[in-house]
Amino acid sequence: MKEKQLMVAAIENGTVIDHIPSEKLFAVVNLLHLDRMTSAVTIGYNLESQELGKKSIIKMADKFFTNEELNQLAVICPNLTLCIIRDYEIVEKRMVTLPDELKGIVHCANPKCITNNEPMQTHFHVHGPDRRALKCHYCNTIIDLEKVKLVEKKG
Amino acid sequence: MEKRSLVTIADHSREKIEYLIQMAQEFEKHPNRRLLEGKVVATLFFEPSTRTRLSFETAANRLGARVIGFADPKVTSGTKGETLKDTIMMVSNYADxxxxxxxxxxxxxYASEIAPVPIVNAGDGANQHPSQTMLDLYSIYKTQGRLDDLDIFLVGDLKYGRTVHSMLNAMHHFNPTFHFIAPEELAMPEIYKQFCRDHSIRYVEHTDFNADVISGADILYMTRVQRERFTDLMEYERVKDRYLLKLDMLSKARPNMKILHPLPRVNEIEYSIDENPHAYYFEQARNGLYARQALLCDALGITLDEIRNDKTIIE
Structure with missing residues (x-):
């Protein structure tokens, strides 16, 4: 355990996202706009994990997200663990949960959907009894959550 | 005034559908009125559809409204790169x-979310066409005297047919039994069959289309099997004539059975059937006028009571 703690430095205040499957790391980085952050960000990539084989971890100093922002992550990986750190202590630990509605996050797979042809936000509703699909608010296309593509962020 | 756009019939409850049917009945009794005098109705057809446009414009004109708009997208700024939002916001300044x-x-x-005036969807791609659904429901009601507990047979292209999908959506309030009659390549998609199961709607699938199958129908809803829908043209050649309705196939039909078709028809209903008492597709198109008069008035906040007490009827 000691060795692992040394691999990624502790932070005084901020947010830690753990148990990111390594192949999803860069999708998470893009979704949270980490490229635009000015405070310290530590990213651990391809760390050993008993559960996942390879996992990744992100530590963001002095950064706190709204629940809405963090829950968007559930679109890419449903089982992330979040830790809110204050004064080196974990003050809150929880799993992300998929929100009922997603705005501006997911790309609609239907090329004839208005959202792919007009400068506007996409809008999806979680669909199905097991909540494993999304339904486009505009064209009603249903997309399997496994096959979702995220909106490419501009600027 | 409350904004009451009509985007899809799926937004409507059973009560609302019955209410709109009652409204259409009033307009059938007296189609010519000055109820919308002083109003401007815009018809924006970003895709040509002469039939639907004429029906809406007739509905508006017979109620005394004035009509502006375009029938052909080539004349609009959309071709210059204007967004839909800009066009809608501009026209909202002119029309009610x-x-x-x-x-x-x-x-x-999307237009209904941004426009300050009500939007009536006259068809958006393969998605929704609620005024067609409304006139189909009105036609079913008129010919059967009810919407409940009917045997509705949907024939032809059930994969891409927007009208048949909307029919499932709208009829689920009324305990129907559906029969899906289509070639395998154009069969009812799984997602709509799932919809039926989720709403406890009974359905039976057939690939044969003959007098015995038809004998169980109250409504026979025909659609066109289009060549361009097939990936395998051999398959098209094999099935194209199997879903044509011929006069002798009506020999065992129930007396109340009516044949509907959203039109245009090509050859899927034999012309000799036009004179047969089961044929209803031309009357169905006329019902579109009354259904659209109801939809326009409802979107503009005019109530059934106001229509029943209307003093502007032109005899």
Missing amino acids: IIVMRHYLEGAAR
Whole structure:
């Protein structure tokens, strides 16, 4: 355990996202706009994990997200663990949960959907009894959550 | 005034559908009125659809409204790169209500979110066409005297047919039994069959189309099997004539059975059937006028009571 703690430095205040499957790391980085952050960000990539084989971890100093922002992550990986750190202590630990509605996050797979042809936000509703699909608010296309593509962020 | 756009019939409850049918009945009794005098109705057809446009414009004209708009997208700024939002916001300055047809799916929903005036969806790509559904429901009601507990047979292209999908959506309030009659390549998609199961709607699938199958129908809803829908043209050649309705296939039909078709027809209903008492597709198109009069008035906030007590009827 000691060795692992040394691999990624502790932070005084901020947010830690753990148990990111390594192949999803860069999708998470893009979704949270980490490229635009000015405070310290530590990213651990391809760390050993008993559960996942390879996992990744992100530590963001002095950064706190709204629940809405963090829950968007559930679109890419449903089982992330979040830790809110204050004064080196974990003050809150929880799993992300998929929100009922997603705005501006997911790309609609239907090329004839208005959202792919007009400068506007996409809008999806979680669909199905097991909540494993999304339904486009505009064209009603249903997309399997496994096959979702995220909106490419501009600027 | 409350904004009451019509984007999809799926937004409507059983009560609302019955209410709109009662409204259409009033307009059938007296189609000519000055109820919308002083109003301007815009018909924006980003995709040409002469039949639907004429029906909406007739509905508006017979109620005394004035009509502006375009029938051909080539004349609009959309071709210059103007966004839908800009066009809708501009026209909202001029008109009290916008009837729009668009080739993109979800266009009407989006327009209804941004426009300060009500939007009536006159078809958005393969997605929704609620005024067609409303006139289909009105036709079923008129010919059967009810919407409940009917045997409805849907024939032809059930995969891409927007009208048959909307029919499932709208009829689920009324305990129907559906029969899906289609070639395998154009069979009812799984997602709509799932919809039926989720709403406890009974359905039976057939690939044969003959007098015995038809004998169980109250409504025979025909659609066109289009060549361009097939990936395998051999398959098209094999099935194309199997879903044509011929006069002798009506020999065992129930007396109340009516044949509906959203039109245009090509050859899927034999012309000799036109004179047969089971044929209803031309009357069905006329019902579109009354259904659209009801939809325009409802979107503009005019109630059934106001229509029943209307003093502007032109005899």
